[in-house]
Amino acid sequence: MSGDDSLRAVFARHRVRLLLAVVLLLLTMLAGVGLLGLSGGFLTAAALAGALGAGTTFNFFSPSAGIRALTFVRIVSRYFEKLVGHDATLRIARDLRVWFFRRALPLAPARLGGTRTGELLARLMSDIGEVDGLLVRAVGPLLALAGIALASIAVAAAIHWPAAVALLLLLLLIGIGVPLLAVHSGDAGEAERARHRTRLRTLAYEGLEGAADLAALDARDAWRARVDGAARQLAGDDHRRRGRLIAGNVLHSACAGLGLLAMLWLALSAFQDGRVTAPLAAALVFLTVALLEVAAGCGLAWQALQSARISAGRLQAIVEQPPSVSDPAHPRPVPASPATLSFEQVVFAWPGESRRVLDGIDLQIRPGERIAIGGDSGCGKTTLSALLLRLWDPQAGAVRWGGVDLREVAQDDWHRHVAWLPQGAPVFAGSIADNLRLGQPQADEARLWAVLEQVRLGDWARRQGGLSAWVGENGATMSAGQARRLAMARALLRDAPLMVLDEPTEGLDVDTAEALLVDMAAALGPRSLLMITHGHLPDGVVHRQYRLQRGRLLEVGGEAQG
Known part of the structure; x- marks a missing residue:
């Protein structure tokens, strides 16, 4: 440029x-x-x-x-x-x-x-x-x-x-x-x-x-x-x-x-x-x-x-709006995986507001560990994932990967280490393969079929006519559960060491949601997971659950921080 x-x-x-x-x-x-x-x-x-x-x-x-x-x-x-x-x-x-x-x-x-x-x-x-x-x-x-x-x-x-x-x-x-x-x-x-x-x-x-x-x-x-x-x-x-x-x-x-x-x-x-x-x-x-x-x-x-x-x-x-974050003049390399993700006394308030959405958050996610964070709407759950993705920087404290502050690495380098499934992840007008390859453009057909099997969409894809089957605008030819599974397959295809899910079961019925979460946990393998959700989680999907309340994390079954 x-x-x-x-x-x-x-x-x-x-x-x-x-x-x-x-x-x-x-x-x-x-x-x-x-x-x-x-x-x-x-x-x-x-x-x-x-x-x-x-x-x-x-x-x-x-x-x-x-x-x-x-x-x-x-x-x-x-x-x-x-x-x-x-x-x-x-x-x-x-x-x-x-x-x-x-x-x-x-x-x-x-x-x-x-x-x-x-x-x-x-x-x-x-x-x-x-x-x-x-x-x-x-x-x-x-x-x-x-x-x-x-x-x-x-x-x-x-x-x-x-x-x-x-x-x-x-x-x-x-x-x-x-x-x-x-x-x-x-x-x-x-x-x-x-x-x-x-x-x-x-x-x-x-x-x-x-x-x-x-x-x-x-x-x-x-x-x-x-x-x-x-x-x-x-x-x-x-x-x-x-x-x-x-x-x-x-x-x-x-x-x-x-x-x-x-x-x-x-x-x-x-x-x-x-x-x-x-x-x-x-x-x-x-x-x-x-x-x-x-x-x-x-x-x-x-x-x-x-x-x-x-x-x-x-x-x-x-x-010409100023970006919410900027890359350092001399970025450090992102530490190799596996590594620990840690929030250390993180404080954040949205621009123009005095209320602290996050007020001294401490959290560690070790390699292969799966964590879920719940809480009421507006309590700061999505804000936490925004800081992890480095869409914003905390006003105090730090978010670290392998001990390195995310502010010291280039955003593009960091994003290659994260697979993100946002709330309402879209399904685009195109084929099944087109949608999947947004997660990994170089993936061959064998890899695409493998990830479809992981999320239990293999039989459905074959009935539709294979990877070239058209899924329609916003997944018009799919049910809500199938659309979420396809979006999940796209995130899994990135093969990143850390996956971030924001309300992955939003809009799904209870049985579909639980089946999706169980399949997702099995497909993660050694990857770490941070899941933002307010829904019920089946046993074994995550290792620890927290509730975010008044800017602090409360471990379910434990004591509040600070």
Whole structure:
């Protein structure tokens, strides 16, 4: 990865394509403006030659050749401008998503846990969609317009310098003044529009995810009303946005009309005084008409630039959050297995809260030992596993593996020593093999069948058609117990010396849960286990059980710590 991983660097990687697209767009505009100006002058000269009679000299071939050449250049440059511009945009769209994932994933689940999934989805789709079109919708047209303005002013100055001054003032007015006036104070509106767009996507996403619960609670109508309300808010934002754009277009048209009349007066006055010929006077007028045409989309480009800037800020607000933990500058190697995991006087409180969730925890898990920790919801059980996984660091005390503080090792190195089965571990749309190989990508088919047998899914997998059988979105073709067993098989496949299970039987009936735990204990072999659970455990599944209460561990059948 390069040293600069900013949003600006994503665009900088494509600067050659971006520059080429702008140059081609400028060439297209130059050809279009030149074509209209040259045609106007040519038609005027032809009309005058016809009116004045046969004795008048008229150069037919040079202007007509120029018109044909400009037409050809405009067609070719337009084609390649679209080709290069859209190629650059698609590449940027790809790299923006990679950049966002690369920057956001290290924040998961600790930092991203405070952001709703639907909001993240909105940032990934809507905001990146606004930013990746920055070239085609905003920056490219504005830069090309600046280039065509300079070229046109230079041509006008060569013909009649007062016309060049008038053209400069007109272009400053309609190219910068009017658009800025139209989008003035629009930042707040764009930010509000982005928030409402995010809220609508979030509600729609969560409604689809929780459709079964909404139906069971007879809450679909209330939820649909919330979605409709969010849609109306967004529609109102879009209406006001279009209103600002229309007002800008009206002002643009008024200024353009007055500017064209002024140029017509200047051209006629210069012709009447003998300072320019009739064809050149006509060329000034047609040049102005052509510039007004290419500048018509200026307001839309400025609005797109404003929207992209707001969206870029929203993306950066996510990825620039400080990580919950950082790797040391010189990490130590993780001690080889088998090793003892120990919590030593661990204290932890969530950021912004004064209450200590963990208050002086001492715990040792020796190699091959299986420990279960229970307690009421919110007592800190999952927090304990988060510290073990080093998603957060304790404010006091230490978590050690083989005597080495986890803060002294690299997170990636430590995570290779842990197999984690979170609460609600997903089953992904794909084959049985696809789901299993998330735990061990290099596992061969023999190893996959072996782990399926360990969790008693071998016969089921054969009935489905083998390892290539499709399991469906969220395990749609499986029962809840089968889905948990498949997730368990994926964790076992990692073959890590330490396994961490967070509520592994959540949502299962008692018989299914007990069977799963018994099979899991048999499959662990010499591995250590830390299980977070509030359910009943069959005999022999763990060696010791604790209850977490008021930040302290109480061994079931023993005395409280401290």
